[in-house]
Structure formats: structure tokens, C-alpha cells
Amino acid sequence: MSGSSPVIRLLGAGRRFGSHEALCDLDLTVHAGERVAVLGTSGAGKSTLLALLNGSLEPTTGSMEIFGENPARLPAPRRRLLQRRIGSVSQELALIEQVRVVHNVNAGRLGRWSTARALASLVWPRSLDVVRDALDRVDLGWALHERTERLSGGERQRVAIARLLVQEPELVVADEPVSSLDPVRAAGILGLLGTSPTVSTLVVSLHQPALAREHCTRVVGLRQGRIVLDRPAADVDDADLNDLYTLA
Numbered sequence: 465m466s467g468s469s470p471v472i473r474l475l476g477a478g479r480r481f482g483s484h485e486a487l488c489d490l491d492l493t494v495h496a497g498e499r500v501a502v503l504g505t506s507g508a509g510k511s512t513l514l515a516l517l518n519g520s521l522e523p524t525t526g527s528m529e530i531f532g533e534n535p536a537r538l539p540a541p542r543r544r545l546l547q548r549r550i551g552s553v554s555q556e557l558a559l560i561e562q563v564r565v566v567h568n569v570n571a572g573r574l575g576r577w578s579t580a581r582a583l584a585s586l587v588w589p590r591s592l593d594v595v596r597d598a599l600d601r602v603d604l605g606w607a608l609h610e611r612t613e614r615l616s617g618g619e620r621q622r623v624a625i626a627r628l629l630v631q632e633p634e635l636v637v638a639d640e641p642v643s644s645l646d647p648v649r650a651a652g653i654l655g656l657l658g659t660s661p662t663v664s665t666l667v668v669s670l671h672q673p674a675l676a677r678e679h680c681t682r683v684v685g686l687r688q689g690r691i692v693l694d695r696p697a698a699d700v701d702d703a704d705l706n707d708l709y710t711l712a
């Protein structure tokens with residue numbers, strides 16, 4: 465694996481918000497095929513790190529490459545192409561509440577469609593078979609024509625996963641994608657992301673270390689914006705987790 469070029473490479477990367485240093489001096493290289501869990505207490509910097517990796521935020525220090533390119537330096541068309549290869553679920557889900565579920569799932573395909581085709585799809589939803597299949601995989605086949613705002617938090621989280629599946633990204637960056645799910649569904653969704661044939665690399669933040677150990681190959685622990693743990697998931701023990709979660 466070390467011979468292949470990395471999907472993610474951070475070198476001395478940091479992110480400030482005003483005078484607050486949310487991430488500091490991160491060195492992180494992730495290769496295709498890895499499933500990386502990002503753990504840490506609330507405020508440790510997980511969402512900030514994942515926002516760097518999905519291209520929605522730039523580091524203020526150091527360097528970052530995704531698929532060998534620095535997103536911030538790319539001209540808009542090449543940046544869009546790069547963005548298509550990255551599937552993202554944010555903590556806020558970014559669903560449009562007032563429309564039916566089918567449209568939110570189809571939003572995962574917008575990057576491949578012309579504006580005209582995307583607008584037409586709002587009236588006559590396209591690719592219904594693809595959308596149906598994705599919703600079936602997250603156990604929401606019944607919700608195709610439901611209004612999104614009527615769904616529960618966990619159901620909305622699964623709509624965001626279905627949107628990601630239809631995008632067919634190579635890299636998935638998912639920020640607490642199972643936080644509202646019961647334990648069985650949470651394990652099911654992580655299993656789905658981990659075994660999806662189109663997703664080669666996964667970076668997922670979690671608040672449940674047991675899920676990280678079961679579904680990921682590697683655990684990265686953040687504490688006050690720094691990486692304090694980076695180890696194969698199978699080698700992470702309770703002492704590591706106690707250290708990580710002990711409040712300073």
C-alpha cells in the first residue's frame with residue numbers, strides 16, 4: 465500500500481479561526497483502501513479536519529493534497545472534477561427540507577448533470593431506479609416521495625447516506641454520519657460505506673470507539689487540535705481511549 469500515491473496528504477497543516485487554533489501541525493497520509501476513524505472529545509477538531517478533507521475549508525498553515533492536488537489552487541472546472549470524487553456528509557447533513565426525498569438523493573448526481581438536466585429533474589425526477597436502489601440500501605425504500613422535513617433525524621441521516629451512494633465517490637468524508645441512529649442501523653450504515661464497491665477510501669468521525677474498531681482499519685485521535693493517536697484499529701486498546709477522552 466505504501467507504494468501507491470496517497471489519497472490524502474497533510475503536511476504541517478493547521479487551521480485558525482481568528483486567534484483560535486482549531487487544528488495544529490497535522491501530518492496525515494491516507495492511502496486508497498484505508499478506512500480511517502477520527503475520534504476525539506467535542507471541540508477536538510474533528511469537523512474542522514473533515515471540512516479540510518472535503519474541500520470546504522482551507523488550511524491556514526502547512527499544505528494539503530487530495531488525490532495529489534491542492535483544491536485551493538485548482539481552477540474552478542478542475543476543482544469541480546476533484547469535488548465529484550469526494551463524497552461528503554456534514555454534521556448538519558445539508559438536506560433541503562421542503563422537497564421530497566427523491567430530490568435530495570438525486571442531488572448526489574448533480575455534479576454530472578448539466579444545469580438544464582438538473583432543473584428538469586426537479587419536475588420529473590430522473591434516475592428513479594438508481595435512487596430507489598440507494599434508498600433500499602439504507603432501508604428507506606418507502607420514503608422515495610416523502611417530504612424530507614417529515615422524516616426523523618435518523619431517517620434524514622440515512623437520506624444523506626443515500627445521496628452519497630448515488631454520487632459514487634472514491635473518497636468518502638463523513639462527519640458523525642451515524643450519530644442519530646440506533647446501534648444496529650449505525651453498524652449497518654458503516655458496514656455499507658466500508659463495503660461499497662465505488663468507495664475506496666473512508667474518513668469518518670465517530671463518537672463510538674467500538675464502531676471505529678469494528679468497521680475501520682485505522683484510528684486517528686485528536687486532542688485540542690493535534691493528532692495524539694494514529695494506529696491500526698485492531699491495536700487500539702482501552703488505555704488509548706481513556707487517554708483520548710480524559711478531559712484536560
Ligand SMILES: Nc1ncnc2c1ncn2[C@@H]1O[C@H](COP(=O)(O)OP(=O)(O)OP(=O)(O)O)[C@@H](O)[C@H]1O
Nearest residue numbers: 481484486504505506507508509510511512513555
Ligand atoms: N467557524 C468557526 N469559527 C470559529 N471557531 C470555530 C469554527 N469552527 C470550529 N471552531 C472551533 O474549533 C474547535 C474545533 O471545532 P470542531 O467543530 O472541529 O470540533 P469537533 O471535534 O467536531 O466537535 P464535536 O464533537 O462537538 O462535533 C472548537 O473550539 C470550535 O469552537
Ligand SMILES: [Mg+2]
Nearest residue numbers: 510511512555
Ligand atoms: Mg464536529
